[in-house]
Amino acid sequence: MEEPKGLSFVEQFVKEKVPDLSEKKLEKQLVNLYQKPILLLCEKSGKVKKKKQKKSLRQCKADLKRALTQNSNYAEYEPLRKMWSEYIREVLYVGGKKQVDMKMAQEVFLKADLHGAVISVVLSNCKHLEKTKGTIITESKNMFQIVTLKNTIRNIPKKNSVFEIIFENLRVTIFGDQFCIKPSQRLTKKFKNYIPV
């Protein structure tokens, strides 16, 4: 492991395991981490624990939101973008073909996974949302959540807006009105009348 990466992992680990320390003390201890030992939290070996209740869906969403706002760095999501382009290439070029049928491409993009795609907003009801650009991280029934180039997280409603995805030499426009379905159910749903892409 490289040095800066390893250090931050240690910091995180210590923060989790050390029972309540004030932040100043923690910083002091981290400075001379290699000279002094740190008392780690000793978990009590198990008598009967109460089984935790499952989190409600609302709480899950709140946690996700908090976690996303903490790391909203555009550069951190670089591997995800790379992975997505590989995945789309694998889906598009079936059987070693080099050319793409336009009809095929339509269906592929309607059914493919969009987490990690680079997207830009072309038209929207909100004027200030237009021309924002970024990668999709999460997708829900009515929303895209994207990381913009300015390291911020934006929620963009699907309704009444038009999106554009550029992949190599393909340009795909998506009409948000028809896209209001959960990402896990989009595969099974049949689109009745395609709007030409």
Place this chain on the structure above:
Amino acid sequence: MGKKKGNQSGAHLQKKDVYQRLNYLYQAAHFAISMQPMNKELSKYYTRTMKTLAQKNVVRLHPHVKRTICKHCDLLLIPGVTCTSRNKGKPKQTVVTCQGCGTFRRYLLNIDSKLWHDKPENIANVVMCNKS
């Protein structure tokens, strides 16, 4: 990562797009764990969509994939990072404990027994995904 197997006769695999999507989501969950401040919630989100996707399309996850997902909170279990796995007990068994919520599962350690999926006579044909 996600293994692709077809039990149909003929080389064509049904629901290939579903398998590809599942595979991608599984990799995305791994990516979220490996981000520098570890992003557990994002990886939970990806595994949850993966689970529901498999449910809706009536596709079963491979048991080796299924065992790396916490039953209770959908966290991706990687030994040493998000879970601990120990061998103990009188009939020897591995105990895998999730560090997110503390639920554990036991798997018997028996050399003679194998999973149904691992037995060579049960595999009809293996479909390779073509690399471009």
